[in-house]
Amino acid sequence: MTTIKIADAIADLLRDGMPVRFEAYDGSGTGPEDSPITLELVNQRGLAYLLTAPGDLGLARAYAAGDLVVHGAHPGDPYELARRLKGHTKFRKVSPGEIVALVRGLGFANLKPPPPPPQEHLPRWRRAMEGLRHSMGRDAEAISHHYDVSNAFYRHVLGPSMAYTCAVYPDADATLEEAQHEKFDLVARKLDLKPGQRLLDVGCGWGGMVIHAAKEYGVKALGVTLSQQQADWGKEAIDREGLGDVAEIRHLDYRDVFETGFDAISSIGLTEHIGVRNYPSYFGFLRDHLKPEGRLLNHSITRHHNRREETGAFIDRYVFPDGELIGSGTHIKEAQDAGLEVMHSENLRMHYAMTLRDWNRNLVDNWDACVDEVGIGTARVWGIYMASCRLGFEWNEIQLHQVLAVRTGDDGSDGFPLRPSW
Template identity: 80%
Template sequence: MASTPSFKIADVVADLTRGGMPLRFTAYDGSAAGPEDAEIGLELVNQRGLQYLVTAPGDLGLARAYVAGDLLVHGEHPGNPYEVMQKLKDHTKFRAPTPGELVTIVRGLGLSNLKPPPPPPQEHLPRWRRMMEGVRHSMSRDAEAIAHHYDVSNAFYRHVLGPSMAYTCAVYPTAEATLEEAQAEKFDLVARKLDLQPGQRLLDVGCGWGGMVIHAAREYGVKALGVTLSRQQAEWAKQAIDDAGLGDLAEVRHLDYREVLESDFDAVSSIGLTEHIGIANYPSYFAFLRDKLKPEGRLLNHSITRHTNKPTRTGAVIDRYVFPDGELTGSGRMITEAQDAGLEVMHSENLRHHYAMTLRDWNRNLVDNWDECVAEVGLGTARVWGLYMAACRVGFERNEVQLHQVLAVRTAADGSDGFALRPTWGS
């Protein structure tokens, strides 16, 4: 039998909140906190949800309760809890309880609530458990981490990402541009920065569902090879290449980028891979890509970044539910590592606002296709995606994370780099 707390749950939440509760918080014991006329609310519906909050305080406990359906959002669609994320970010900071308060809370909530329930099935093992099962960023562990996130369901990704099947920051030529227009512009901006020409050879590492490979082959007449650690992505990309009639120019392999044997490429694109490889591996990563280029060959590295005075490892929620083993650092670190590997960095661009807009549109797609997404992957996984994308959107809007494209070249022995005196790729 579930134990009933001896005092009101909402009172505990309110007492530990600094700046006022911007939402209406209600709990299964009938207690409530926050403004009664608030348009957005959170409802704790059962004891398991309380146990999640008590045993994993902070973001992880909230995420567990939300994913499991024990913490409900009112006034917003579960596929896009953006306003909840905004309000919590703007107005609410939870302070740590004093030792005396902690004793009172434990006694009041009951000892049974200190036993952590099993986490939702969507949650990956914690870092320390993964360390026991494999070396961080080994090929086998990277393959497992990628499969956790990307081998969910191609149909699900099609609903969320749209026809482009591009799961990286888009580039909006105008504020009114559609997601598909912005994804096409992203691939074309990469192609222009790489100065792709008919007959050249492109290597796209971490190619996803093959969007860059297909764009380069179709629009620029480039012979393009893409590699991905996700089997489902590779299968989708191969079919998309066949459907487009590009089999003579484009190829996607289910392969770790470190296993690519070919070299002398005119260009290398890396769109959304660097977040997964580990900062300690940057020297070998950039050196490997440099060695794949011919003299005057260009590298475009497109990656989420974070200020270097912030932790490099992602938080517990992102690490366990979204990107296991992911790491972020600043664009300056990437530029330094690329230069130390013998590349000449020619240009860097921050597309932070574009990623916030991209996440906005992915959230909209999730909401518009909610029933189909839930049928495909289950309600818990659909909630994970709505929560993570809305929270990340706020992060990009608040400049907590950024998105940088860094353009570099393998300079020839005589110092030539093949660049014009000024950039030629336009906006």
């Protein structure tokens, strides 16, 4: 039986070649010898991960499990690794004869899938057995998987703002905290918040927008989130700020909010989780909860096109289970079809690339504390996830849109000035 060198086999399977140095536990190596980054496959389980889940998912499994070790890049910010691997992780089509030769050369045992790392969520077909996609129960489970990790971990990565959405950088030298403050303030200005008004913030996270609106604009703000840990943190933050009489956070699905007649609604980072097929009911619900001339600001990650496209396996299994993205044109269409008048749309794509850059830096700076809090596997997953997403924004594969709309009055009044005031 002919033995195949592992590095040669992997390099041959890759559709576009090996862009970094790759070395395997059998002593083989491939890829440019002068590469500043080396991937080291340290054991047989890692090989089985690569072969049984070709592409991003297999790489993620081996990396999270510690079977694929990166040299030359910090695991908290593997941006350079992600940049070099981009477009080089897919396997080419393999003929039946090549499969037979591969099995003979590498061993049949390497084609038996090992159990996935504990950080991995169930595949879509398994989740479907536990409830319809974007049902209240399944949404609650998906949100818990991503957000109920550890408030301390998020504090290390996100910084004092605890804002896990795209910041808005007033200039290139602004700090992450300055940019997150500007994001919340931009939302408030677009909503034209005034003292005494009522704001509903759906998908409120740790309460950043609720606190900003109540503290800086004097509104009475209600936030809702499906994450219990976020709600607990937000309630404590409200108490620390002494805002208990004007700000509230509930552990609640937005669909269960019973109050109506809000002057403004902010949705910052929720639309990604609700499912495209639910957009009509989502925008309809928000419209029905606004008073006439009440404004909606929808802040969401979008695609650069409006075609339906499933999220990749790595993001779906490790980061955002059941997450769905589509273009801003679909957001605008569905908002209009729900009876909202769309007044303005803004693309903040590069701001999100900068936000992810700064989150990666925070992860590096607090690496030991993050590992102590969530474990080395989860910390690695977060490093590669944020670095990869940064590339997606830089390459215009994904975008970030703020869409401003209003519930126009029966007489056509919208309450807007002739020119934007924000």
